[in-house]
Amino acid sequence: MTTDVRKQSAGRTKGAHSFRKFQQASILILLVALCVVASFRSSTFLTWTNIVDNLFTNAAAIGIVALGMTFIMIGGGFDLSVASTIVVCSVVLVMSMDWLSPQGAAVAIPVALLLTVLVGVILGAINGTLIAYIGVNPFVVTLCTMLIFRGIAQILTGGGQTQQVHDILLRRRFDWFYDAGLPLWGGVGIPMPILIFLVVFAVGIYLLRFTRFGHYVYAIGGNEEAAWLAGVNTHRIKALTYVLCGFTCAIAAVIFVAKTETAGAESHMGKELVVIASVIVGGTPLGGGSGGLTATVIGLLLLRVIDNLLTQFNIGPEYRPVVTGLIILVVVTVDVLAKRRGST
């Protein structure tokens, strides 16, 4: 099945290309249609507080990880360990900041940030090395590292105790990463998490579209062997996508820590599935070879809007997973059916 998908996407004819466009457009239309209905039915949906301060801000951190995940999945890979990586990064961030707090904020914050990014990159590199260089199945590797990383966080926190920086002033300083923003007119502004997201998004677009690295990622997802024969160092490129994803997890951890002023080993359970679902709903296929960052953002927004609407319309908590699951299933099924028709 995998080879089949790869062959399909490897032949990137003009027809397939416009089909992709159509698919992305259909999800975008669905997203906008939902918003239209919502703005008629609920007076609190289309407000700055709901759309920017709530929907976008809450989507930002997880969106950054979804961008990293998109690189992996375009390259035909998969990563279940992102939530655990975020947890380890946030624990390291809080603990190192607490440890460095006697040195003052000017030292503690940058050094702790550096350490966090380093940890994210190392964890990504562990996944990448095992998958790309040794050739173990990505599902198996990241399933194991998901458990291992979560366990490491539990060990670091002494069995899961909530971690907090004891120096309250320093803690407040760090909140800047969540509370600050770019002021616009009339007392509203764009919150920091969204700004961070936009920067990562811009860098991601540059990497994927305008560098050789980005083209190689598509090539590997399309047909790894062909890419290898064409002289691409597929091992290195694949490993790098995991490193990149680890890096995005570290950035997300910064936002999460600023948001909660704490880090806990039990947080973010099941977030990897939200991340993977956004990438898939956006239109990046499981086999890789096509897709893109904008698509992922649309996919993530669709999921978040659905979630937001369930709250706006006060749907009982037990129905929410069913509704969310069904909508993802419908989107993906329609995609498969349309593709089948398109290919014959």
Added chain:
Amino acid sequence: MLMKVVRVVLTVAVVVMLVGCRKSSDDTRKREIGFLMTLDHPYWLNMRLGAQDEAQKLGVEVTILNAKEDPVLQIEQINEMIAKQVDIVCLVPMKKEPLVRGVQMLNRAKIPVIIVNREVEAGCEYICYTGTDTYAGAVVAAKILAEAMGGKGQIIEFHQHLGTGPEVARSQALRDVLKDYPEMTSVARIPHQGERDIVKTEMQTLLQKFPNLSGVYAHGDNFAIAAAQVCKKAGRTDIKVVGMGGSREMIEAIKQGLVTGTSYQQPEEEGRSAIRLAVRYLDGEKLEKSYLIGCPPITKKNADEFKGQF
């Protein structure tokens, strides 16, 4: 061509949305309460039933969200409540430190907060606390155990997720009660991880490891029952087991003599109390800082008097 159509559709949609937004401005709506909790145990389901029922009686709308024990998710849900412009929020804080930020966000949005069942760390403002007096309830259970054991012997403790409010209160309660019974010693503390299965596996090992064991103190009825079943299978019915909660299953088990006792919590009443207080506050009444709901002891003697709420 295709992209043109898409562009037209999107433009029309956005225009419609902006127009629609203006049209559907405020009509007189019911008062809305946000109830942020978790639903991973029958206890919470019961609290939710109580809250929903009371809300219906008092004619207010209640939105219930499940944070699944994740404080980060709960803070996101707080953002959702602010965006939904609810009138008041009843909050079961998943963890006491991170939720300070969540309550601060509500403070900033000028939405009043009532804390339910668990505590939140200092640094934020809320109207009042209502809920089971977890510590007092645990003391009741620990005393039942101490008296049943005659004030001496080895005990083990199956504790809740480390660092959660009830875990801290219940562990402290046991430590405090043991101060009055110097001949009782706690020989092991094991996390039950919310699974009876884990308790059963651990209990088998512990029976081997501590042959002189004479008591089990479990943070929760489910785990007391699981531990007692293992003791019974191993022929160690002399081991006294207490839980806390007062579920129907537990009361039945106490009647049968499988378990020694428990302290009776009333989640439904907690849910009702929170909604009642919310409505009273919105009506302009001045509230006190704390409304505690007590937990009477249940043993074989009085088990017939209790029905169990979950």
